[in-house]
Amino acid sequence: MSRVQPCGTLGRVLFPLFRTLAPMSQTAAVVLAAGQGTRMRSSLPKVLHPLAGRPLVGHVLDALAPLAPARTVVVIGPGMEAVAQAVAPHPTVEQTERLGTAHAVLQARDALAGFTGTVLVLYGDTPLVPSATLERLVAAQTGPEAPAVVVLGFRPEDPTGYGRLLVGPEGLEGIVEEKDATSEQRALRLCNSGVMALEGRVAFELLAQVGNANAKGEYYLTDVVALARAAGRRCHVVESAAEDLLGVNSREDLATAERVVQERLRRAAMSAGVTLSAPETVFFSWDTRLGEDVTVGPFVTFGPGVTVASGVEIKGFCHLEACTVATGALIGPYARLRPGARIAENAHIGNFVEIKNATVETGAKVNHLTYIGDARIGSRANIGAGTITCNYDGFFKHHTDIGADAFIGSNSALVAPVSVGDGAMVGAGSTITSDVPAGALALTRAPQETRDGWARRFVERMRRLKR
Incomplete structure (x- = not known):
């Protein structure tokens, strides 16, 4: 279930008009910010923890600004009114049940109804992705081959724990989680960051097909690659530096x-x-x-x-x-x-x-x-x-x-x-x-009183007492 929450009275009035009347840019964004961040051990939502004096999610929104997205929707969890206030005037949608990343992005379907450009999927706890990298993602998705999915990859010094990107002659062929990877696949260095660019015409159709037949019973965003390939669509990879894709979980x-x-x-x-x-x-x-x-x-x-x-x-x-x-x-x-x-x-x-x-x-x-x-x-x-x-x-x-x-x-x-x-x-x-x-x-000052010889007599008396 999804609920659009434009921030403030003005937002509630203008957001429907914006969706109806504003000319469509080539880019929209969905920022996932519903995570509880239990490893932070904090009552403050994870994406509101400050980095260089600004909330983590603020850095993500700032990186998006040069792209001038037609719509930016932030997915939050129940009780995250503070996050909704922090991301204003961008509207928020609520993921009432945390059932995985694909499920989270689906909550933005109504807010992005009718959008046919590139949909960027970002994470509110991944604050260091540069604007130039997001522009490269959009350029790759809108390029001559028009891939349905472009995944942002990186090569960490230690790839342990990350899903691997399987790249072949026709581009990205799949994403395999480490626990499901073969020893040969684990040796690959190119890893999945989770950041993606999706073709808006098919994004929510693909997301709706994602199943949860896995150990966690969750709907994984990474499954859209296999679904797009099965539909005969290409998928690509854009690489970025490892430090750009640092996720903050602790x-x-x-x-x-x-x-x-x-x-x-x-x-x-x-x-x-x-x-x-x-x-x-x-x-x-x-x-x-x-x-x-x-x-x-x-x-x-x-x-x-x-x-x-x-x-x-x-x-x-x-x-x-x-x-x-x-x-x-x-x-x-x-x-x-x-x-x-x-x-x-x-x-x-x-x-x-x-x-x-x-x-x-x-x-x-x-x-x-x-x-x-x-x-x-x-x-x-x-x-x-x-x-x-x-x-x-x-x-x-x-x-x-x-x-x-x-x-x-x-x-x-x-x-x-x-x-x-x-x-x-x-x-x-x-x-x-x-x-x-x-x-x-x-000036306000008490009159000075001077007692001649007093200090000398005091010192001599103290010395006698000390003997």
Whole structure:
């Protein structure tokens, strides 16, 4: 049984219109995401586990985007509303019983009714397949021989556990599971990834013929090759690198996939003009944007939503997330830019400084041991070591505004809401609770008391007691 679930009210209104009125592209996609992922030992659906800051299934959908599929349908299991939300606006269909991969693809039959182009079958837990590989699959299926099925194959270092692709003079002749293979077939290196391109005119007709006369009683997608061959149709193979077809079924697999995607992101950054002094220690998010001539030191982590303009230096051991850094800024070492941090041109953010939901304007300096939250730091202002914007009263967040050319002395606390005017100064060690006018000096400090000779007499007394 299949149930189409366009995501959200707008999706429920527009999806039927889209199916009726939109011109057909040459490609559609079915993404299988109904697996429970028991080996992950997690309450989170397997395809929602993050890879470079984005769910696994998000990487699959992103790889499809350059192909501009006419329709993309995601097959989910019962109770997977979180997956449906994550893949929006793509519609989902529910596989109420998990009876195998062919059965899963069949759940998309109604959603793809009338489609006659190439149907790609992908897996939500196989996130590293490049767009170029999917384009080659489509090109092979729509080529002169118009094969009914094109299977994506790969040659792993250790083929143990994978089905083997049997290739002959007329192309792909069959797929044999390892447990059913002869010793000669087990020696073959070309393996089945499960990713396929099917001719839309016959795809669901073939799938409907798949039986479940096997040990598991499941309907296997791989059987469509034998069914197509029996109907006199050709089947082909397209090969891809083994790392492109890594499936994530465990936490160990997820860590392996993270290593692969981070290597890709590092190479892409360096090719785009970024200097990474210790590439293996830098971790990117899938959407990190770095300009030319950015220099990144060792052990820097980029969370989602970071944009860094050209000519920025980010020193070692920094953490950036959902923030922007403008041209010429200097960040770190050991700085943390939290969501909403906006660092303007030539600003300096130094060691053990945390910025959250705040703007640091052009040329301002926040160089040491400081927390700036819910604030504006004006152009060329200088924030002394140990300064804190006290932005939270236990119930609400409040804003601190520091004007251009202001000077905040070390170890000051600015209790928001409060403003410090342009060119004003705050004396070191002050707690500021009222606005400071432009050009003024504000300080709150107990009078200093000096007792001559007290320290010398104290030391002498302690020494006598210790004898």
